[in-house]
Amino acid sequence: MEKFQITILGCGSATPSPKHYTSSQVVEVRGKLFMVDCGEGTQIQLRRSRVAFARINHIFISHLHGDHCFGLLGMISSFGLLGRTAPLYIHAPQELGPMLSQEMDFYCRDLEYQVEFQGFDPSATTVIYEDRSLTITSFPLKHRVPCAGFLFTEKPTSDHLDRDAANFYGVPMWDYNRIKEGGDFVTSDGTVIPHDRLTFPSEPARSYAYCCDTAYNPSMIPLIKGSNLIYHDCTYSDQDQDRAKKHFHSTAVQAALTAQEANAGKLVLGHFSARYPDETILLDEAKPIFANTILAKENLTITI
Numbered sequence: 001m002e003k004f005q006i007t008i009l010g011c012g013s014a015t016p017s018p019k020h021y022t023s024s025q026v027v028e029v030r031g032k033l034f035m036v037d038c039g040e041g042t043q044i045q046l047r048r049s050r051v052a053f054a055r056i057n058h059i060f061i062s063h064l065h066g067d068h069c070f071g072l073l074g075m076i077s078s079f080g081l082l083g084r085t086a087p088l089y090i091h092a093p094q095e096l097g098p099m100l101s102q103e104m105d106f107y108c109r110d111l112e113y114q115v116e117f118q119g120f121d122p123s124a125t126t127v128i129y130e131d132r133s134l135t136i137t138s139f140p141l142k143h144r145v146p147c148a149g150f151l152f153t154e155k156p157t158s159d160h161l162d163r164d165a166a167n168f169y170g171v172p173m174w175d176y177n178r179i180k181e182g183g184d185f186v187t188s189d190g191t192v193i194p195h196d197r198l199t200f201p202s203e204p205a206r207s208y209a210y211c212c213d214t215a216y217n218p219s220m221i222p223l224i225k226g227s228n229l230i231y232h233d234c235t236y237s238d239q240d241q242d243r244a245k246k247h248f249h250s251t252a253v254q255a256a257l258t259a260q261e262a263n264a265g266k267l268v269l270g271h272f273s274a275r276y277p278d279e280t281i282l283l284d285e286a287k288p289i290f291a292n293t294i295l296a297k298e299n300l301t302i303t304i
Helices: 042-049 074-083 096-107 165-167 173-179 218-224 236-245 252-262 280-286
Strands: 002-010 023-028 030-038 054-061 088-095 115-120 126-130 132-140 147-152 207-211 229-233 266-270 293-295 300-304
Touching: 002 042, 002 266, 023 042, 023 147, 042 074, 074 088, 088 096, 096 115, 115 126, 115 147, 132 218, 147 218, 207 218, 218 229, 218 252, 229 252, 236 252, 252 266, 252 280, 266 280, 280 293
Parallel strands: 030 054, 054 088, 088 115, 207 229, 229 266, 266 293
Antiparallel strands: 002 023, 002 300, 023 030, 126 132, 132 147, 147 207
């Protein structure tokens, strides 16, 4: 099975904390690396996580709060210092474009690579990236400013060829791909060997939903339903639900309800408030509702 994993670089919230860095993570799908959000300190965490700077070609920014994007300009500058020549694609709310351009004109005017800004509307559900193996969809979250979540959806692969069966029926190698894509095989005497007899099913396509920052948001459930993994805002304990409502964040209970209603495989709690020296309180609130819940932490890698 091809690699599909998430490496947490930072899982704290806006208030500085000696325990956590601000929001950022790297998603690797079939050898391609995508950065999601880029708070302060992201470059340091990349070094600590041993993620190669040069392999990151796309950065996705969920919204324009500083703890999700203050590290972006420094990252762009460092890529230049490291001799980058490949284009870098920034996917972010449209409003960031003019601000980023002005900052780059002042601080990054001598780059030897191209920065391509691709703005999107965080209030709409839109496919913002697609290749042969992956689709990335932005969808609206419920926050104080326009904010998007991201759904990484792996495309299904062809069925696997049963080589023993293929050899038994004399299937020529040049016909393998057609059969894997669903075709039957006809022998020289006209016998039809059905596709199902020559193949076995490929692994189910996998998906990952990034939902940070957001208040409890049932409207997104249909889109993320069945996700193998959900990373969800868990800024507050249930005892601080009034704060969560005021600041448009979620409690541990609300994150767990989202995972339960979405029939997710696993839930990762993140975006922790600095007010909790021990986030175990959040885990203890979530697990009775959704048992397969873990806490995010810096440099944690989760494989789907």
